[in-house]
Amino acid sequence: MSQLQVKVASIQDVSAGVRHFTLVDAHGGELPAFSGGSHIVVTMPAPGRTYRNAYSLLSSPEDRAHYEIAVHRQPQSRGGSIYMHEEVKVGSVLDISYPVNLFALSRVAKHHLLIAGGIGITPFMAQIHDLERLGGDYSLHYGFRSREHAAFADALKGRVSQRAVCYDESLGQRMDFDALLRAQPLGTHVYACGPQGMVEALVSTARALGWPEHHIHSEQFLAPPVGEPFTLKLSKSELEITVQGDMSMLEALEAAGVDAPSLCRGGACGRCELEVLGTDGELQHHDHYLSDADKASGRKIMPCVSRAKCGYLELNL
């Protein structure tokens, strides 16, 4: 995969635990344009291991002079977000992927209903630029725990206050998904990004109300869960690799120098799918990509977020 090299131009703390990074091309040129909802994968060369995390771009897609990302320090981080908070300074040079969009706006929607929870506001910050430029009809509902967690509420107030509604949970303000979804005109697409519980509640409410599946969009990047170590047997390359408890299968493959395709690294895109040939235990699927039937078959696994509770897992790789 082609990579871009960027330099950190500035860092700001925008709310409790959220650090905002401005990135410019390390060679002084223009960065590629992108579409609202895109993310980049940042490579973090920590001592002993490499982290790769996906972050949504929140700057204007038309602005090729810089990119902006916001990183929420995860309390139970495996290390990536802590690395971004503690090791990355102004002037640091980072390798990033080209922008990838797995959370694109529909270009045929009549109305766009954007639902953000906490740090989930970031992809919408860029999408709003696209919607404003295209004259798209939209409304944004942004919920946060308290004012000090409202990373971009002030920025939104200045830009699009008449289309944005904020909900401060510490004041008892909560989104009523059922009422909100019932009030939308036909042809509306709904987009949700935020904590897992919020996204799942929104999606199930929309389905229960009979919304067409293709009008419901959501994005969640999953972090690989921690588990027990096990051994990967690779049938084609005849390698055996240990997956440590705090590493994903994909990270273990990469650390061993195996060329394993991947893209989003968060269980969403499907690019890293591998064929399972056998195991002496059970697969632990965590991705959003495989169907229930795929998961039940025991023949497929997404190594970016899934793992196994077993002694060995044999892959067709």
Added chain:
Amino acid sequence: MSLAFKQETFRDDYTFRNSPEAIRRFPFPFPEDQYMYSVNIEPHTPGPKGAVTEFTLDVDEHYVAECRDKAITLEQDPGRCASLPHMMDAEWDFLEFTMESLARDYPEQFSLSKNGKAWTWVNRPLGLEQSFVFGDVATLPMGPFEYMGRQVQGDFVLLDQREDTLFADAGIVTSQADWSLAFNVGMSWHEWHGPVPQVTKLGVMDRALKFLMSLQQANPVRRLNWTMTINPRLDTSPENYPLWGGDRNKVTEQNAGELAHLRVELQTLFRMPRSNAIVFSIRCYLISMQEMATYPRWAKRFHRVLRDLHPDLVEYKGITKYQQAVVAWLSRFDDGADIGTGTQPE
């Protein structure tokens, strides 16, 4: 290869010919004696110097003549260029992509200068100079997709990605091998791939779609496809069937070397940045059997491929009427010797 643009025609008197250099760089698609439909997608990385894959978009000696033929087809049938209203961002992506590629790879022929959104484009082979404002349709003589679609060889389809599939929502298609943009615009991936025999049951199209849905900026892909055409005719559309369909009855063992052409499509796919659309480029290369036979290894190979082609594919590719005549013409080059694998000429 030198870019001396030829004066030639792809209709009426059919004066199209390949120079020896153009034959040498022809994208011959058969590495083995047997052919079976496959997706055969590979990264669109720069090929060797002089190859059709050396640059992002290939410009060759037929550039001026092909653009002229495209203009004739569009004049006769403006519907060969179509774009649904939600594709305007993708149209601008396409304009930027083609202008930047051509100016970077062929600086003696094309140039692009930018001052903010005020851009100036110069196309020397076609004698065009255009100043315009990027993003403002009113400053171009026509829509951005058609404007640049007329200035690049081959056909282009812009694919919108939504509803877990790809929709062919814009296209400029003037050199199609018996398919129709008017018929396909707005269709989804599985709709327009519906008719390919021997393929649907293999799940090939599902896998290819999944692969393309995660296509990334800066990592374009390509594949070769092929069919045959009688006379060097670019426009073999269903709409104009009366103009070319009958030629298929004229092929004999004597004239097949001159009349029958292998038609190879270099298909490339690029992810666009602003619209998240995919540009599907279908660049057509034609070579007569006589020209191919200047490299007997190719003539031998194609003789075997055509002779043993699965009957369903003979039918699908529309070559039933003249397959035997062409096989007979090519047989004189085939001594039956093993020629190994690979697409290279001698």
